[in-house]
Amino acid sequence: MPPHTVDIIDGRLLAELQKNSRLGVNELCETVGLTPATCHRRLKRLRESGLVEREIALVDPRHTARPLTVVIEITLDQLGGERRTAFERQLSEQREFSMVWAVSGEADFVAVGHFRDIEHYREFMLRELIGSELIRRQKSSIVIDRLRFDLALEFRIET
Numbered sequence: 351m352p353p354h355t356v357d358i359i360d361g362r363l364l365a366e367l368q369k370n371s372r373l374g375v376n377e378l379c380e381t382v383g384l385t386p387a388t389c390h391r392r393l394k395r396l397r398e399s400g401l402v403e404r405e406i407a408l409v410d411p412r413h414t415a416r417p418l419t420v421v422i423e424i425t426l427d428q429l430g431g432e433r434r435t436a437f438e439r440q441l442s443e444q445r446e447f448s449m450v451w452a453v454s455g456e457a458d459f460v461a462v463g464h465f466r467d468i469e470h471y472r473e474f475m476l477r478e479l480i481g482s483e484l485i486r487r488q489k490s491s492i493v494i495d496r497l498r499f500d501l502a503l504e505f506r507i508e509t
Contacts, residue, residue: 355506356401359384363392364402368502371405408499416446416464419493420471423457424479427486437484446474457489 356364362382366373373381379389396402411419424441428434441450441459449462465471471490479488 355508356396357508360392360396361505361507363389364396364505365502367402367405408501411464414464416466416470418465418467418471419496420463420465421491421493422461422463422479423489424459424461424485425456425487426458426484428484433484437482440478444478 359382363378363384366378366381375386375389375393378384378393379386382389384392393402411417426434426437438452438459441447441461444450444461444463446463446465447461448464451460452458453460463471463474465474471492475488475490479485
């Protein structure tokens with residue numbers, strides 16, 4: 351899918367929303383230089399187009415019921431077929447995972463998991479991953495410190 355191209359005004363709106371999605375329309379209008387009606391119309395179009403998937407709060411996992419963050423790389427024994435599709439569905443439905451990507455390179459998938467403690471992580475790995483005949487290898491890295499956490503993206507601006 352080619353990247354969306356937005357005009358400079360939509361680009362500024364999106365940049366502001368990515369910094370703080372709680373900004374009210376009046377604040378957005380002031381920052382971007384739009385009337386409230388124009389701002390509403392543009393925001394509605396961006397949301398309906400699917401460019402803005404959803405607006406969420408970023409929560410520090412250290413203050414949640416699952417403060418242990420683990421990055422898990424998974425390499426499958428088989429690459430295709432219905433079993434892979436079922437496995438992908440299983441990964442995407444795991445409530446321990448906040449993010450899962452199918453990737454190129456050594457691993458087939460990279461997942462970010464959140465666990466109560468090391469025992470919860472161990473139980474999860476034994477129950478869900480280590481016993482699977484589809485998995486050739488898994489490699490886990492426990493997150494020691496979060497140095498950067500920013501989900502803001504850039505856009506191609508129409509000129």
